[in-house]
Amino acid sequence: QKEVEQDPGPLSVPEGAIVSLNCTYSNSAFQYFMWYRQYSRKGPELLMYTYSSGNKEDGRFTAQVDKSSKYISLFIRDSQPSDSATYLCAMSALRNAGNMLTFGGGTRLMVKP
C-alpha cells in the first residue's frame, strides 16, 4: 500500500463546475501538505501549501486538511478549461524538506467547455 493514495481519474467536469480532488495518507507524521498542478509534459507547479489541519483559500482554490482522518482535499470553484491538468498532492513531515516530499500518483482533470 502506498503512503499517499490518489484516485488517478480521469475526472471530467463541465466548465463552471466545482471540482473536488482528494488524497488519503497513512503516515501520521505528515504535517505539511501541498498541491501541485502539472500540465502534460511539463514540470509540477506549486498551487497551494498548508500546514497541519484547516483550510486555506487562494482565489478559486481551497485546500483542506483533516489530519484526524488523514485526508486532504483541493476544491476548484468555477472550473475553467485551462484547469485541465494532472493534480498532484504532496506531503512532508518536516518543514522545508523538499527531499522528503511524498507524492500521490496524481488525478487527471478534464474541464470541458
Added chain:
Amino acid sequence: DTGVSQDPRHKITKRGQNVTFRCDPISEHNRLYWYRQTLGQGPEFLTYFQNEAQLEKSRLLSDRFSAERPKGSFSTLEIQRTEQGDSAMYLCASSSTDRSGTEAFFGQGTRLTVV
C-alpha cells in the same frame, strides 16, 4: 527570477549510452533536488544538495547514476550505461532554507527515452 531551468527538455538515447542532464536552480536557492517521474506516477525523490554538498541519496539511485553540484549553483545528473527502465521524466527542484515552509519549485523536466 527565471525559475528552475533544465536542459535538455528531451533526450532520446540508445541503450548502453551515457547521458547527462543539467539543472539551473532559482538563483538564491541553496537546496537542489532531483526527482524522477514515470508515466502516471507522482515524482519520486532521487537525491539532493545543500549548496555543493550532496546530503542524501535515495535507494532508487543506482550506481549508474551520479549527481554533482560543483559550485553550489547548477547541478548535473549523469546516467551511465542507460537501460530502458531509465526512461522517465527527470525533474529538478530548488528551495531555500531561508524561506518559511517547504515550497519546492520544479523545473520543466528532462524527458528521457531509452531505445
